[in-house]
Amino acid sequence: MAPDESTDVLTDFQRWFFTMSRLKSFNWAFVEKQLQSSKSSEFISEILKQTCLHPLCRAVPPSFRYRKSFLSELIRLQEAAGCDPLDELYDALAEVVGAAEGSECYKTYFLPCGGAISLLEKVALISGGTTGLVTWEAGLFLAEWALDHREFFTDRTVLELGSGVGLTGVAVCRSCSPKKFVFSDCHPAVLQALRDNVRLNGLGEGASPATSVRELDWTTATGEELREIGADVVIAADVVYDPAVMRGLVKLLRVVLTGSAPRPDVLLCCAVRNPQTYDGLRRQLESCGIKPEVLDGAVSRVFPYDRTANMELIRLTAADELQPSDATETI
Structure with a gap:
C-alpha cells in the first residue's frame, strides 16, 4: 500500500470510528490486503493509535458496544492473516468486554480547520x-x-x-x-x-x-x-x-x-x-x-x-x- 493511501485509510478510520459510523462503511479490504502482504500487525497498531488508543477515546469515548465490535473485527482480520498477536489490541478489547453499556455515548466530528466537535448523545x-x-x-x-x-x-x-x-x-x-x-x-x-x-x-x-x-x-x-x-x-x-x-x-x-x-x-x-x-x-x-x-x-x-x-x-x-x-x- 502506498504511503499516501495508507494515510488516507487511517484518516478515514479515525473519522468513522469517532462518529460511530456503521462498521460496513470502513475500508476493511485495505486492512486485509495490508495484513496479508506484510504478515505484520503494524498497520493495526497504527489504526489503534488513531482510534481506541487516541487521547480523544479516553476523554470522549464512543460506546462500549461499538468499541467492542470494532476491536473484534480487527482481531478477526489479524487472526485470519496469520499475524502475530498484538498485545495492545487484546488489552483494548479486555477493557470493553463486560463493561456495562450506558444510555449515553460521545460522537466526535473533525473540522476542516482543525479541532473537533464532541457531543454527548443518547444511544x-x-x-x-x-x-x-x-x-x-x-x-x-x-x-x-x-x-x-x-x-x-x-x-x-x-x-x-x-x-x-x-x-x-x-x-x-x-x-x-x-x-x-x-x-x-x-x-x-x-x-x-x-x-x-x-x-x-x-x-x-x-x-x-x-x-x-x-x-x-x-x-x-x-x-x-x-x-x-x-x-x-x-x-x-x-x-x-x-x-x-x-x-x-x-x-x-x-x-x-x-x-x-x-x-x-x-x-x-x-x-x-x-x-x-x-x-x-x-x-x-x-x-x-x-x-x-x-x-x-x-x-x-x-x-x-x-x-x-x-x-x-x-x-x-x-x-x-x-x-x-x-x-x-x-x-
Missing part, C-alpha cells in the same frame, strides 16, 4: 419522549453548507430553532465567526444536553462568539421575544419529521419573517423521508404567505453520515403582501 434514537438527543442527517448537511458559506454567518446574530444536541450550532460558532449564536429548544432534557455540549466545546459565558441556550416553545413564543433576540439569521434542521409540530413551526416562522426590520435570512434544512409530510410543510408555508425557495448545489463532504436521504435546503422569504405581526402576538 437510543428516541429517549425520554424526544428525538432531540441525537444528531440527525439534516443537521450535518446544514453544518456542511455553513462551512461552505461562512460569510453568510460572519458577524451576524444567529438563532437556531430545535438545536438538539448542538452539532450545527457548534460548527457555525467554531468555523463561521458569528457575532452571537442563540441555541434553542423546548424539551428540558434537550436543553440540559445543549448546555453541557456547549460547555464541552469551549463555548458559553466569556467565550467568543457570545452564545446562549434558551427555551423557546414554538407554540407560546411571542414577537417581542423574537425581537429581543434580534436574529439576522434563523436556521433549523430536521424539525419537520412530525406533522403534529408543523403548525406551530410555521406560525413561528411567520412571526420571525414579519416581526422586525430588516427581515432575517431564514434557512430550513429537511431530510425528505416522507414526501407527503414535506409537501404538507410547503403548503402550510405558502398558505401563511411564506415563499420557500430550494437552494441547489452540492456541499463539501466533511462529516461521515448516511447520505441516502434526499436533502432539501430551503430559504424562506415573506410574500410582499404578508403583514407584520403584532409585537405581542402569541403564536
Whole structure:
C-alpha cells in the first residue's frame, strides 16, 4: 500500500470510528490486503493509535458496544492473516468486554480547520419522549453548507430553532465567526444536553462568539421575544419529521419573517423521508404567505453520515403582501 493511501485509510478510520459510523462503511479490504502482504500487525497498531488508543477515546469515548465490535473485527482480520498477536489490541478489547453499556455515548466530528466537535448523545434514537438527543442527517448537511458559506454567518446574530444536541450550532460558532449564536429548544432534557455540549466545546459565558441556550416553545413564543433576540439569521434542521409540530413551526416562522426590520435570512434544512409530510410543510408555508425557495448545489463532504436521504435546503422569504405581526402576538 502506498504511503499516501495508507494515510488516507487511517484518516478515514479515525473519522468513522469517532462518529460511530456503521462498521460496513470502513475500508476493511485495505486492512486485509495490508495484513496479508506484510504478515505484520503494524498497520493495526497504527489504526489503534488513531482510534481506541487516541487521547480523544479516553476523554470522549464512543460506546462500549461499538468499541467492542470494532476491536473484534480487527482481531478477526489479524487472526485470519496469520499475524502475530498484538498485545495492545487484546488489552483494548479486555477493557470493553463486560463493561456495562450506558444510555449515553460521545460522537466526535473533525473540522476542516482543525479541532473537533464532541457531543454527548443518547444511544437510543428516541429517549425520554424526544428525538432531540441525537444528531440527525439534516443537521450535518446544514453544518456542511455553513462551512461552505461562512460569510453568510460572519458577524451576524444567529438563532437556531430545535438545536438538539448542538452539532450545527457548534460548527457555525467554531468555523463561521458569528457575532452571537442563540441555541434553542423546548424539551428540558434537550436543553440540559445543549448546555453541557456547549460547555464541552469551549463555548458559553466569556467565550467568543457570545452564545446562549434558551427555551423557546414554538407554540407560546411571542414577537417581542423574537425581537429581543434580534436574529439576522434563523436556521433549523430536521424539525419537520412530525406533522403534529408543523403548525406551530410555521406560525413561528411567520412571526420571525414579519416581526422586525430588516427581515432575517431564514434557512430550513429537511431530510425528505416522507414526501407527503414535506409537501404538507410547503403548503402550510405558502398558505401563511411564506415563499420557500430550494437552494441547489452540492456541499463539501466533511462529516461521515448516511447520505441516502434526499436533502432539501430551503430559504424562506415573506410574500410582499404578508403583514407584520403584532409585537405581542402569541403564536
